[in-house]
Amino acid sequence: MLRRTFAGALPLAMLGLPARAQAKKVVIYTANDSTLNDLVFAAFKAETGIEVEPVAAGSGVLARRLQAEKGRPLGDIIWGISRSLLQTNKALFEPYASKNIAATPAEYRDPDNLWIGNNLHLLIVLQNTKLLPEAEAPKSWADLLDPKWKGKIAFTDPANSGSAYSTVTMLVDMWGGGDAGWKKVAGLFKNLKVLNRSSLVFQGVGNGEYPLGISLEYAGPMWAKGGAPVKVIYPSDGTFAAMEGVAVIKGGPNTDNAKVFVDYINRKDVREMILKATFRRPTRNDVDLTALPGGMPPLSQVKLVNYDEDGWTEKRTKTLEQIKDVLQDSR
Known part of the structure; x- marks a missing residue:
């Protein structure tokens, strides 16, 4: 017992063991x-x-x-x-x-x-095909502006999600930039159910709580593999990887x-x-x-848009404040 106690008290260097390895x-x-x-x-x-x-x-x-x-x-x-x-x-x-x-x-x-x-991650729209037949699904980001989707599109708060921030700012540019782009984004936010975490979006679509969700590509085949009626919509007006x-x-x-x-x-x-x-x-x-499984199309088959990631990164703090204002006004 004494010998064990003494050995346990020896410095690591004396035992021939590097400190970090512990x-x-x-x-x-x-x-x-x-x-x-x-x-x-x-x-x-x-x-x-x-x-x-x-x-x-x-x-x-x-x-x-x-x-x-x-x-x-x-x-x-x-x-x-x-x-x-x-x-x-x-x-x-x-x-x-x-x-x-x-x-x-x-x-x-x-x-x-x-x-x-x-x-x-491709920024895409998820669809629950049990709640929403494929023929009735939106085909583009612009289609999501239709008032009929109010409260039916799950999205993540951009303050908590880098991909959600990218989605919003990509759409500002896609929809004309400046005041024109922000006006359309404000219209989109009126249709969104904004959640605190990205996983809640695809869980909500997969579990049938929402017919649509703005999310990331992997969520579609992941939930479909598990038997959920979920498919990926690659917006016809383009997206960003x-x-x-x-x-x-x-x-x-x-x-x-x-x-x-x-x-x-x-x-x-x-x-x-x-x-x-x-x-x-x-x-x-x-x-x-x-x-490999998943059936994901190569990037060459997806319409990709130019996105000023560096520019939006530089003004992230100011932009998040603007998004916060738009979100509050939409409630």
């Missing part, structure tokens, strides 16, 4: 839904032995938490937030050159390696383990596993979508 965990701030989190975190722990301590919330909520903790970070990784939020908060990230740089196009990673993209990524939080308690996760999450076999199970398009350029 912390076999990583704290991950994740904006992804539980299906993806559970899949990835279990597989990551099984392979590496590193325990994941997740903190799940909307991307906007996580970004605000990062900023509040910048003096003493409690997390190691932020994962599943938009390029806009990654760029806005990049001063809070530690540079790390992932092992997967070569397979990730330059447009999907920070030039200083402060973040790297994982997923590409929004990127989500991962970054190492500067000064986090488990930085070495965080870097292991960054390499893991963008590895080709892991991306294929994720697509098969959750239908996220990878940013990697060497994954063959035609050989």
